[in-house]
Amino acid sequence: MKKSLHNFLKFTNFELERLSKFLFALMGITFIANLVGYIYTPMKYMGKINEYIAQNSATSEQAIQQYGPFSFYNALNSFWIVGPIALGISGFIFYSFFIWYREWFGKNTFAYRLLMLPIHRMTLFYSKLVVVFIGIFTLISTQMISLFIGYPIVSAIIENTYYVNQSLMEAVQLHPLFLYLFPLDLGFFLTINAVGLVVLLVLFTAILMERSYAVKGIVLGIIYAVVALTLVLLPLFLPDLLNNHYILYGSELIIIEAILLVIVAVLSLFTSRHLINKKITV
Amino acid sequence: MNKYIKLMSFLLLIIVTLTGFGLYKAQASSPYPELKVVTTDGKPEYIEPFHFLGFVSDTQNYSNSSTIVFKDGHSRYMEDQTFLERIDFNYNPQLNDFITDHRSFMRGKSRRTEHYTETEQHVIYTGMESDVYWNQPSRGLMTIAVLNKETEEEETFSVSLGSDGSYYEVSATYVNYPNLTILAATNHSTDISEQFVYTFDVENPTEELTETINLTQEIDSNGGVYFGQSFDRTERFIPIQSVRQTDDSEFDYTEEIIGYFAFDTQMQELIDVPLFEEDTLLFADNDKLYVGKDLGDTIELHEMNADDQNLDLVGSIEMATPTIGREEGTHYNNLFNQNITLLDGRLYAYETQYSDDISRPLFQITDIKTQETLFNGTIEPKDMAKHDSTNIDVFEFRLDTLNN
Numbered sequence: 001m002k003k004s005l006h007n008f009l010k011f012t013n014f015e016l017e018r019l020s021k022f023l024f025a026l027m028g029i030t031f032i033a034n035l036v037g038y039i040y041t042p043m044k045y046m047g048k049i050n051e052y053i054a055q056n057s058a059t060s061e062q063a064i065q066q067y068g069p070f071s072f073y074n075a076l077n078s079f080w081i082v083g084p085i086a087l088g089i090s091g092f093i094f095y096s097f098f099i100w101y102r103e104w105f106g107k108n109t110f111a112y113r114l115l116m117l118p119i120h121r122m123t124l125f126y127s128k129l130v131v132v133f134i135g136i137f138t139l140i141s142t143q144m145i146s147l148f149i150g151y152p153i154v155s156a157i158i159e160n161t162y163y164v165n166q167s168l169m170e171a172v173q174l175h176p177l178f179l180y181l182f183p184l185d186l187g188f189f190l191t192i193n194a195v196g197l198v199v200l201l202v203l204f205t206a207i208l209m210e211r212s213y214a215v216k217g218i219v220l221g222i223i224y225a226v227v228a229l230t231l232v233l234l235p236l237f238l239p240d241l242l243n244n245h246y247i248l249y250g251s252e253l254i255i256i257e258a259i260l261l262v263i264v265a266v267l268s269l270f271t272s273r274h275l276i277n278k279k280i281t282v
Numbered sequence: 283m284n285k286y287i288k289l290m291s292f293l294l295l296i297i298v299t300l301t302g303f304g305l306y307k308a309q310a311s312s313p314y315p316e317l318k319v320v321t322t323d324g325k326p327e328y329i330e331p332f333h334f335l336g337f338v339s340d341t342q343n344y345s346n347s348s349t350i351v352f353k354d355g356h357s358r359y360m361e362d363q364t365f366l367e368r369i370d371f372n373y374n375p376q377l378n379d380f381i382t383d384h385r386s387f388m389r390g391k392s393r394r395t396e397h398y399t400e401t402e403q404h405v406i407y408t409g410m411e412s413d414v415y416w417n418q419p420s421r422g423l424m425t426i427a428v429l430n431k432e433t434e435e436e437e438t439f440s441v442s443l444g445s446d447g448s449y450y451e452v453s454a455t456y457v458n459y460p461n462l463t464i465l466a467a468t469n470h471s472t473d474i475s476e477q478f479v480y481t482f483d484v485e486n487p488t489e490e491l492t493e494t495i496n497l498t499q500e501i502d503s504n505g506g507v508y509f510g511q512s513f514d515r516t517e518r519f520i521p522i523q524s525v526r527q528t529d530d531s532e533f534d535y536t537e538e539i540i541g542y543f544a545f546d547t548q549m550q551e552l553i554d555v556p557l558f559e560e561d562t563l564l565f566a567d568n569d570k571l572y573v574g575k576d577l578g579d580t581i582e583l584h585e586m587n588a589d590d591q592n593l594d595l596v597g598s599i600e601m602a603t604p605t606i607g608r609e610e611g612t613h614y615n616n617l618f619n620q621n622i623t624l625l626d627g628r629l630y631a632y633e634t635q636y637s638d639d640i641s642r643p644l645f646q647i648t649d650i651k652t653q654e655t656l657f658n659g660t661i662e663p664k665d666m667a668k669h670d671s672t673n674i675d676v677f678e679f680r681l682d683t684l685n686n
Contacts, residue, residue, distance in 0.1 A: 013289045020288060069342065138292050141299035164342060169310035173361075174346060183304065187365025243415045244390045249381070250369035 007119045011127035016134060018102075019095070023135050026091055027142045030084040034143075037080025038150035042157040045070050049162060060161045071164035072171040075154045076147075076178075085177060088139045092132060096200060099128045100207045121276040125204065132200060140181055147172065191254075198261045201268040202228045208272050212279035224271070228264045232257065314338060314348050315663035315672050317357045322602075323658035328647045330355045332630070333375045334679035341639065341671040350674075351375065352661065353682075376680045380405065387429045387436055390414060396615055399457045399515040400684060405429040408455040408464055410443075420449045424491065426462070428484055441482065442490045443468070453477070453616045456515045456547050460484035463547040464491065465509060465520070467616065474498075477507045477616075479545060494550050497522065501543060501552070508618040510564060513681040514625055519553075519566040519588070520545040523618045544571050546588060553588055561608070565624040572596065572624055572650075578604035581629075583650055597653045599629060602646045607631030625681055627651060634675060635660070641673045 049063045056062070075081065103111035114124060151168045172178045183189040206221030213220055235256045239245045248256075315338065319326045332352065338359075339347035349360040353375065360368060372378050376395050381388050384405060391397070392413035399406045407427040412420045426439040443450050443466070453465040464480040476498040480491040497507050501524045510521030522543040529535045542555035542564045555564055555573060563574035563581065573593060575582040580600055584593035601607075607622025608631075614620065622631045631646040647657040663669035 009286060009289070013286050016289050016292065134289075134292050134296070137296045137300075141296050144299050144303050166346075167310055167313070169307055170313035170346065173313055183300065184307065185365060191365075239415075240417065243418070245416075246388075246393060246414050247390045249385070249389070251366040254366065254369055 004120060004123065007123050008126060011119075011123055012130050012134075015099070015127045015131040019099075019131055019135055022091070022095060023138060026084075026088050026135075026139055029087060030139065030142050031146055033080045033084045034146040034150060035153075037078045038075055038153040039157065041075045041078045041080065042070060042154050045074070046158060046162070064162060069164045070158045070162050071166040072151055072154050072168065073166060073174050075150065076171055076175050082177060085143065085181065088136075092136055092139075095135065096132055096203055097207065099132065100204070100211070104211070115276075115280065121280075122273050125272055125276055129197075129200060129204065133197070136196075143181065191258075194258070194261060198232075198265045198268070201265050201272070205268040205272045205275070208275040208280060212275045228268070232260050232264060235260070312359065312361070313346055314350075314359050314361070315665060315669040317350070317352075317661050317674070318664045319355060319659060320662055321657065321659040323655045324647070325657060326355065326659070328657035329645055329659070331625075331681045331683050332632075332645055332679060333379075333682045334643075334676045335373060335375055336643070336674055336676045339673045339675075340669070341673060349373075351378075357661070374678055374680075376400075376682075379682070384429055384431075384434075386434075387427070391425075391427065395680070396454050397452055399455050401457055401459065401516055402684065403431055404457070404459060405431060406455060406457055406462065408452050408462065410450050410452060412449055413452075419447055421445060422448060422450065424450070424452070424464075424466075426482060426484075426487075437484070439482075439484075439487050441488065443480070451475075453509055454512065454515060454520075456512075456517065456520060458516065458518070458547055460486075461547070463494075463520070463545075465497075481550070495545075495552065497545070497552070501541070506537065506616070508616050510566060511617045511619045511623055512566070513623060514683070516568075517566040518546065518548055518569040519571045520547065521564040521566050521571075521619070522552075523564070542573075544586075544588070549588075554591065555586065556591055556593070563608070563619065563622070565619070567624040567627065576608060583629075596650055599648050599650065599653050600655065601631065602644060602655075602658045603633065603635070606633040606644060606646055609633055623681065624650065626683055628656065630681055632676065632679065640671065641675055643674055643676045 045067065048067055049060075052058055052063050052066055053060070058066075103109065103114060115121060147168060155163060172182065173184055178184065179188065180192055202225055206225050209221040209224060210217040235248070235253055239247055317338070319329055333354075334352045336350045336352060337347060338350050351358050351360070360371065363371065370381060372381060372393055374393070374395050376398065377388075377393055380398065380400075387405060387407075391407050392409040394409070394413065397407055397409040397413065399408075405428075407425065407429075409425055410420070411423040411425065412418075414425075422443045422445050424441050424443055426441060428437045429435070448468050450466045450468045453467060455465070456463040460483055462482040462484065464482060465477060466480060467475045467477050469475045476496055478496055479494045481494050482488070482491055501507060501522070506525045506527065508523045508525065510523070512520075522545060523539060524541040524543065525537040526540045527535050527537055539562075542557065542562055544553045544555055544564065544566065545551075546553060553571075555562075555571075558573075558575045561576035563576050565572040565574065571586045571588055573584045573586050575584070578601075580598045582598050583596040585596050586593055607619075609621065621633060622629070624630075627650055629646075629648045629650055631648075633644050635642050635644045642660045642662060644660050645657060646655065648655050661674055663672050
C-alpha cells in the first residue's frame with residue numbers, strides 16, 4: 001500500500017513536472033491579462049468620462065448619466081478577465097487529450113517505457129487524472145489571488161464620484177462565470193466538479209479505447225461516450241415516459257443524476273483498468 | 283522530500299487559496315440588503331399572514347438583484363437557501379408550503395395554485411390530466427385528490443368532463459366538505475371561452491362531474507367572467523364580475539365592468555348584486571357577502587342579504603392611499619380583486635408605491651367590524667443610507683391565515 005502510494009506520488013510529481021511549463025504559461029497569461037484589465041478598463045472609463053466632461057462642459061452627474069457608474073464588477077466583466085478563463089478552460093480540454101497522446105509521440109514512444117514499469121498501470125491513469133485537476137485548481141487559485149490584487153487597483157484608479165462601492169465578494173457573486181469556477185455555493189461547486197471529473201473519466205476511457213483498438217477504438221470510444229451521456233440524461237426524459245411533468249422533484253432528479261454519475265465513473269474506471277492492463281498496445 | 287517540492291507547492295497554493303477564499307466569503311456581507319417591516323399604523327405582528335415572493339433590485343446596479351421570500355414577518359433571500367432547497371423552489375408561496383408539508387401528496391400534481399384548496403382538515407387538488415402532461419390531446423379527465431392532513435391518507439378520483447378533445451382550465455375549487463364546487467373554463471361549444479360550475483361529492487363520487495350552470499350563458503356576458511380572488515375558498519359565495527369587451531383596434535380591446543354576481547355554493551344559484559353609481563367592490567367572507575362602495579380614500583362596506591339583496595352598512599373603512607388594492611390591472615388567472623380581499627373579518631390590501639422611481643410594497647390590514655387599522659406599512663432595507671436605490675417588488679402573494 002505504502003509502495004503504491006509512493007509510486008502514485010512519484011508519477012503525479014512527474015506528470016506535474018511535465019505540466020508545469022504549460023501551467024506556468026497559463027498562470028502568467030492570467031496574471032498579466034488580469035493586471036491589464038484592472039488598469040486598462042478603469043482608465044478607459046475615466047478617459048471617456050474626462051473626454052465627455054471636457055467636450056460637453058458637463059458635470060460629473062451628467063457624465064454618470066451618460067456612461068453609468070463604475071464598479072469592480074465592470075472590470076471583472078471585461079475581456080481581460082473573461083478571456084484568460086476561457087483560455088484556461090480550452091487549454092485544459094486540450095491538455096486532457098495531450099496528457100495521453102504525448103506518450104505515443106516520436107519514434108521511440110515513451111508509452112512503451114511507462115507501461116513496462118513494474119507498477120500498477122492504473123497508477124499512471126490516476127496520476128494523469130489528478131494532475132489535470134491540480135492544474136485546473138491552480139488556475140482557479142491564480143484567478144482568486146488576482147482578484148484580491150485587482151480590487152484595490154480598480155478602486156484607486158476610479159474617482160470616488162464615479163465608483164460604486166461594491167465589495168469584492170459582491171462583485172464576484174454577481175458574475176455568472178465565477179459561480180461555476182469558485183466555491184460560492186458549495187453544493188453547486190461540488191456538482192460542477194463532480195460532473196467535470198466524470199467527463200474526464202469518460203474521456204480518458206475513450207482515449208484508452210482508441211489506443212487499444214485503433215480505428216475501431218475511435219468508434220467504440222464515441223459509442224461509449226454517447227451511451228454514458230444517454231444514461232446520465234435518461235432521468236430528464238422520465239416525465240415524458242411517465243406522462244407526468246411533476247412526477248419527480250428537482251432534488252430527486254439531482255440525486256438520481258448523482259447516482260448515475262457514480263455508476264458511469266465506476267464503469268469508466270473498470271473499463272479503463274481492463275484496457276490499460278490487458279488491451280493497450282504500444 | 284525535496285523532489286516533491288513542486289507538487290507540494292501547488293497543493294499548498296490550492297489549499298491556502300481556497301481556504302482563504304472560504305473564510306473571506308464567510309465574513310463578507312451579503313450583497314443584498316437586510317429588510318425590515320416599517321409600521322406606519324397598527325402593530326407589525328398583523329403582517330404575518332402576508333406571505334409573498336418578491337424581487338429586490340438595485341436601480342444603480344441591476345445585476346445586484348435577488349428573489350426574496352417573505353413569510354411570518356421575516357424575509358429570506360433565495361441565495362440563503364441550500365442548493366437542494368433552491369432546486370425544489372417554486373415561485374409560488376403556497377405551493378412551496380405544500381411541497382414542504384405534503385411532499386408525497388404533491389408528487390405528480392400540477393404547480394398552479396388555483397388547483398389547490400386548503401381547509402383545516404384537508405388539502406384538495408382539482409386539476410386536469412393536461413395540466414401535468416400537455417404533450418398529448420385532451421381526454422377531458424380531471425383528477426380530484428383529497429388529502430386528510432391528520433391521517434396523511436389520500437383519496438384520488440378520476441372524473442370525466444367530456445371526451446370531445448376540448449381542453450378545460452380549472453379556475454378554482456370551493457370546498458364545503460364533502461361537497462366541491464369547481465369552476466372550470468372551456469371552449470368546447472363556442473369559439474369564446476365559457477365558464478362552467480361543476481359539483482362533486484367526495485363521499486358519493488361519480489364518474490362524471492355534474493354541470494350546475496353555464497355562467498357565461500347565464501350572465502349573458504360577451505366578454506369575460508372573472509372570479510373574486512380568494513385565499514381561502516371555503517366561503518359560501520363566489521364573487522363574480524362580468525365585463526364587456528370593446529375592440530379598440532385589431533390588436534387591442536378595453537373591458538368595462540357591467541355587473542357583479544355571486545354564486546351561492548349551498549343553494550347552487552346565481553345572485554344578482556346591485557351596483558353603486560361609484561365603483562363597486564364585491565367580497566365574500568365565510569358565509570357572508572359584502573358589497574363595497576369605492577370612494578377612493580374610504581370604502582363604504584355593506585353586508586348583503588342573499589335572499590332580498592338588501593344592504594346593511596357595516597362601516598366606512600379608511601384606506602392608506604386612494605388606490606391601494608384597487609389599481610386597474612389585468613385579470614390574471616381569470617381573477618379580479620387581486621390585491622384586495624376580505625378574510626375572517628379583516629380587509630387585506632396591497633399596492634406598489636413609487637417614490638423617486640423607487641418601488642416599495644404597501645400593505646394594509648383593517649378590522650371590518652371596528653374599522654380599526656391593524657397594520658399599515660411597508661418593507662424597506664434596514665440600512666437606508668446604503669441601500670437608498672433598492673426596489674422591492676412583490677410578484678406573488680397569498681394570505682396564510684391557517685398558519686398565522
